[in-house]
Every structure is written in C-alpha cells, then in structure tokens.
Amino acid sequence: MSEEKLYMVKNDEGKYWDFSANSGFWSSEIAYPTTTIRKKQAERVAELVAGERGGHVVTLVEEPKKVVLTKEQAEIVEGAHDDNNFPASYISDHTGSSYKEKLLMNAYVNGWTVEKPKRYVLPMPGTDYHNYQMHGSAQYYAVKETGNWRPDAIALGADDAVKHGYTVTQSDIDAAPAWVKAIKPLEVTDDEV
Incomplete structure (x- = not known):
C-alpha cells in the first residue's frame, strides 16, 4: 500500500x-x-x-502528468501505438539510449504533449528610430518569408513583431545566412501565432 x-x-x-x-x-x-x-x-x-x-x-489516484516530447519523439510513440504487436520493441528499436527509451515508454503509458519550439525575433542592431506613421519607436527585424531572409520588417518592439508573425525558431536561425546568425536573437512567447 x-x-x-x-x-x-x-x-x-x-x-x-x-x-x-x-x-x-x-x-x-x-x-x-x-x-x-x-x-x-x-x-x-x-x-x-x-x-x-x-x-x-x-x-x-491522481492522473499522471503527460510527458513533454519533441516532435521526433512523439512520432516514435505514435509509431509504437500503430505497431500493436510489440510497442516496447518499437520504442527500443527507435531510441539510442535507455533514458530516452524510459521517457518514451512513460509517454506511451501516461500520454504526451509535443513541446512548442522556442521562438525568437531578430531585431536588427542600430536600426531603431521614431516612426511618425506608426506613432512610436520602431525597429527593423530580420524575418524569413517564403524561404528567404530579409532585413526590413518594421515593428514597434518585440510584442508587435510577434503580432506581425516575425518569429523564427532556432532551427531557422541555424540554417540562416551568416548575417542573420550575427544578430542576437530575442526569445519571445508567441501565443498569438
């Protein structure tokens, strides 16, 4: 007991x-x-x-907490659910360590949620100015649209940049050109996106 x-x-x-x-x-x-x-x-x-x-x-009994998984880990657990005969074997075959295997087995049993990747805005240094049309202090942001990077998106601060959809993930930054990687990213929450 x-x-x-x-x-x-x-x-x-x-x-x-x-x-x-x-x-x-x-x-x-x-x-x-x-x-x-x-x-x-x-x-x-x-x-x-x-x-x-x-x-x-x-x-x-308290309901167990759902395990937070990456998208890739969640796909493995979903695959284990689809493989009705040997789900534990499926998870074991698709993980590289016992820690990850235990994590995924726990998710299989107790449920899971997929973590939201961290989001960032990329304020261009030295580009802040007073924008009379926008009635405030504006700044240029580097953004990725239709697969291409551009340095000329304007927003009234980070919240406004999030509102306009100027957020990117770390994987976006990692695959970006050198001039984008040189910008210091600012982590944001993008609940509106």
Missing part, C-alpha cells in the same frame, strides 16, 4: 461515504476521501465502512 493513496467508499447508487462527518453519511455531490484518518489505516477503515454499509472501496 502506498502512503500517497486516498480511499473512498462508494455505494451502488454512485454516492460516497463522508469520512469527515462524525457519523458518516452518503452524499451524491462530493467524494470524501479518508484524509482525516492516519494514512496507514486509511485502506482498512475504508474496507470496514464498505463492509458495514454495503459500498465498495475506490482508490483515488
């Missing part, structure tokens, strides 16, 4: 025993776990109540 488990007693009508009341009662609204009882005795007390009152013991 794990000390982190909580136990409840549920009857056939879907109502739960209230362990917080002195005499106990059945409630259809709230599940009352055995939190007020010493944890080592909680399961035993729940079994006694269930036996005396005609219910059954239910273990309260």
Whole structure:
C-alpha cells in the first residue's frame, strides 16, 4: 500500500461515504476521501465502512502528468501505438539510449504533449528610430518569408513583431545566412501565432 493513496467508499447508487462527518453519511455531490484518518489505516477503515454499509472501496489516484516530447519523439510513440504487436520493441528499436527509451515508454503509458519550439525575433542592431506613421519607436527585424531572409520588417518592439508573425525558431536561425546568425536573437512567447 502506498502512503500517497486516498480511499473512498462508494455505494451502488454512485454516492460516497463522508469520512469527515462524525457519523458518516452518503452524499451524491462530493467524494470524501479518508484524509482525516492516519494514512496507514486509511485502506482498512475504508474496507470496514464498505463492509458495514454495503459500498465498495475506490482508490483515488491522481492522473499522471503527460510527458513533454519533441516532435521526433512523439512520432516514435505514435509509431509504437500503430505497431500493436510489440510497442516496447518499437520504442527500443527507435531510441539510442535507455533514458530516452524510459521517457518514451512513460509517454506511451501516461500520454504526451509535443513541446512548442522556442521562438525568437531578430531585431536588427542600430536600426531603431521614431516612426511618425506608426506613432512610436520602431525597429527593423530580420524575418524569413517564403524561404528567404530579409532585413526590413518594421515593428514597434518585440510584442508587435510577434503580432506581425516575425518569429523564427532556432532551427531557422541555424540554417540562416551568416548575417542573420550575427544578430542576437530575442526569445519571445508567441501565443498569438
């Protein structure tokens, strides 16, 4: 028995025993776990109540956290789901280390989400100026559009650059020409994109 488990007693009508009341009662609204009882005795007390009152013991378990994976790792786990015969073998065959294998097996069992890659804007150094048409301090940004880099996108700061879709990923920067790599990237959150 794990000390982190909580136990409840549920009857056939879907109502739960209230362990917080002195005499106990059945409630259809709230599940009352055995939190007020010493944890080592909680399961035993729940079994006694269930036996005396005609219910059954239910273990309260927290839903496991989903594992955050890269896109490539998620594809491996999805492949393991598609390979119905030997998913563990599929994961083992597609990973290079035991750590990654354990991570992906955990994701297979508990679920996963794909991490969003970090996003950056690339403000061009020395290009900030007051823009009267835009009513504020503007700056040029390097952007990648239709596969080509250009240095002339204008925005009123990083938030405005995000709003206009001027964000790039690290892989974009890594594959960029030298003049782009020379710009200091500014990490941003691009929830709007």
